[in-house]
Amino acid sequence: MGEVHQDTGVRKLNVRGTSRHVHGAKTDLPVIKPFVIGNAGGRYIEGMLEFTFQWRIGVALFLTLAGWMMIDAAHAQVQGDPEQTIFQTLIKWTPLMFWGPSGEFGGFILNIVVSFISMALGTFFGLWVGIGQVSPNRHLRRFCWAITQLFRNSPWLVLLFYFMLLLPFSLQFGDIRVDIPGWTKATFALSLPIMANVSEIVRGAIASIPTGQWESAESLAFSRTQTMWRVILPQCIKRMIPPWMNWYCILTMSTPLISILGVNDGMTLTQNALAAEGRSEFLIPMYLWLMLWFFVYSYPIAMWTRRLEHKFAIES
Amino acid sequence: MNNLNWASDQPIVSLKNVHKSFGDLEVLKGVSLDVMQGEVICIIGPSGSGKSTLIRCINALNDIQSGSITVEGQEVHDPKLNKLELRKKVGMVFQQYNLFPHKTALENVMMAPVLVLKQNKDDVARLAQTLIRKVRLDGKEHNYPGELSGGQQQRVAIARSLAMNPQVMLFDEVTAALDPETVKEVLVTIKDLAAEGMTCILVTHEMGFAREIADQIYFTDGGVIVEHGPPETFFSRAKDPRTKEFLSQIL
Amino acid sequence: MEFVWEWFYWLYDVHGIKLTIFYDEWDRNRFIRGMWTTFHLSALSIFLSIVIGVAGAWLQMSNLVWMRRIVQAYIQFFRNTPPLIQLYFFYFAVDAALSQLFGITGGVLGSYGWAVVSLSFFAGAFNVEIFRAGVESVPRSTTEAAEALGYTRLQIYRYVTLPLAFRVCLPSLNSNLINLLKTTTVAYAIAVPETLYVANQIWSDEYNVFEMMNVVWIVYIVFVGFLVWLMHRWEKSIKIPGYGN
Ligand SMILES: Nc1ncnc2c1ncn2[C@@H]1O[C@H](COP(=O)(O)OP(=O)(O)OP(=O)(O)O)[C@@H](O)[C@H]1O
Ligand SMILES: [Mg+2]
Secondary structure, eight states, rough: OOOOOOOOOOBBOOOOOOGGGGGGOOOOOOOOOOOEEETTTTTTTSSSSOOOOOOHHHHHHHHHHHHHHHHHHHHHHHTTTTTOOHHHHHHHHHHHHOOOOOTOOOOOHHHHHHHHHHHHHHHHHHHHHHHHTTOHHHHHHHHHHHHHHHSSSSSSHHHHHHHHSSOOOOOOOTEEEEEEOHHHHHHHHHHHHHHHHHHHHHHHHHHHHOOOHHHHHHHTOOOOHEEEEEEEIHHHHHHHHHHHHHHHHHHHHHHHGGGGOOOOHHHHHHHHHHHHOOOOGGHHHHHHHHHHHHHHHEEHHHHHHHHHHHHHHHHH | OOOOOOOOSSSEEEEEEEEETTTTEEEEEEEEEEEEEOEEEEEEOOTTHHHHHHHHHTTTTTTTTTEEEEEETTEEEETSSSSHHHHHHHHEEEETTOOOTTSHHHHHHHHHHHSSSSOOOHHHHHHHHHHHHHHTOOOOOOOOGGGHHHHHHHHHHHHHHHTOOOSSEEEEEEEESSOOHHHHHHHHHHHHHHHTTTTTEEOOSOOHHHHHHHHHEEETTTTTEEEEEHHHHHSSOOOSHHHHHHHHHHH | HHHHHHHHHHHHHHHHOOOOOHHOOHHHHHHHHHHHHHHHHHHHHHHHHHHHHHHHHHHHHHHHHHHHHHHHHHHHHSSSSHHHHHIIIIIIIIIIHHHHHOSSSSSOOHHHHHOOOOHHHHHHHHHHHHHHHHHHSOOHHHHHHHHHHHHHHHHHIIIIHHHHHHHHHHHHHHHHHHHHHHHGGGGGGGTTOHHHHHHHHHHHHHHHHHHHHHHHHHHHHHHHHHHHHHHHHHHHHOOTTTOOO
């Protein structure tokens, strides 16, 4: 059982010499340059994206957008409601979809906040469970292994249902009743698979450190704890970062699941907006609009992850 | 640190009838040997004869099935033994250096005294500087292991062990992974140590070096010590046919 | 069998643990149908996602820059957007647009069909990358040898590259397919009657959320465990001595 969605390693080979030219391309748009790196075999591998933002793509995008807006306006005219172009409708709903209803916590921002907190919780507990997985205590080791396997192999949505429905809606402290907002329970539920996968990353990284490191620390009279925290884990951090970032992306992509359980995230509010408009031609642009936000958020992280992966692969 | 039951005229390291197995494979089949304080002994023998295992048992990196190993009169394989106390007394240098790659040379040397002995950081820094100079690496203190040659790394590893102020040093084929040119600089470092009166137990394939430095040479084969003696007589007047064969191959 | 059902009824009667799926025939049947749906939904999506992966990896070797860019865009789109929104996008938006285009009333594909499409595209995007990494692991010298023997490009891909690449990328493929199986639960959101969905129906009817939640969790763990076991056996059976670790 390997990592789910582990990056698949090597990228496009630059065998045919295509797109090398983009290095020198003049542009007024941000250029994502392909990075050229060598692997052990001395072959040249090209950077993650072949389609870089060349000026031609920029122009094409601009023309598409302009064309679409014109058709959009014409279409609205024909419909007899020139105020209700798709573009205007998107703009109208954007604040709600992004920030949530005024005075409430919700929208796309909630997705991001949930992803942050889940990741922090999952990383914290995953670190301990991962260390537990290599503990000299057999029972602790087994226990941490079981926890890891259980949460790695459960569907995220099932975990969400489980904890959303079975955790209480409020807590009673004497006379004071404290409501537990749905999104906090969802955050907790989402942190569990992260915990399990971080635990696996930690275990794998620790296992990849040569035993000589343990032995030399031992012969210098380091305690096990000192060896772990001062010698082993610092060496693990580097190789844990890319898969950890990868899991962050996967987590962020899973946050809309909380809409199924009635949390007012970006997905829920988009559906609400669509229901309020009630016109089928809004469906495609509205969903694409929301997806674009996720894309813009996740894609740079994914690319950065890949870069780091290559960098570390070459260094070692 | 000194053990009351031990006087310096007794062996500082003493092995008596040590048996050690890995599962079904018996690697040490009753090994006995004594090392006096300030003595330098070399262990030689064919590959797989249990030299590394033997030396690793002395600082309890490996456990043993029966027999006894004492360091300064203290039983090493007593379950009640404080392993940390033992390892402060016994330093070890490995074939693969095993420096901590995320620490500079100086930090590698300083780490154990600061963390384990809880010594003052400034004092330790001064001590570490002295040791770095002693292994002739002045100027390389702030380099990471990855930036040092094999021989340099090995000398940092020696300094790192010395920083604990051990009574006994164990060397396991410390030059086996090095280029012929860099072997010498490491051997010189060890020779300096021996000259200062450090008790050393070395596993080595460098016969010339062993002859020059050792007080006693032990030949192991098949998990037993076949014969031993001072270098003058050992090399010229070996009795056992196995020793003769080994020496004829190697010399 | 009757005896087992009765035992579960006793469990409810005496301990209040309400596992209707064991002693109530109606619930039992719909739960079994739900599991069966999860099973073929997964199987179909796994199959199609592998097809997409193989085809995509092939297209990525194309000489046409635009072809490679399209495949790249496809991969990045499906990797960097949430699978749930992809599913809604297909089921609501694409379906409506296609219906309008072809003048069909009542939808082009049902919820099950769109779930298959969406999940296959989602997992397929990962599979393309997985297979591509595998393809690149095949030494150039091996494919050159085939070229020298007069194989066509497609033949080289089919008979030399793929069989070797497959073995290299099986571990990553395993995890992706396991992830796909777990992701089939999102089909719940468009009312595909798979395990989670029917469980929800049952606990709404019977008020046994706690029992059903645990049952669902166990069922998925068993499903995933089964797939893991299956893939490992497969991995073992096609292992070539001395190739790929
Ligand atoms: N951790 C271990 N588990 C099982 N067997 C081991 C282990 N360590 C060593 N052995 C076995 O014990 C025997 C002796 O090994 P040892 O490393 O002590 O030999 P050596 O004399 O140091 O050889 P070399 O000169 O090659 O270093 C070998 O047969 C080896 O395979
Ligand atoms: Mg050895």
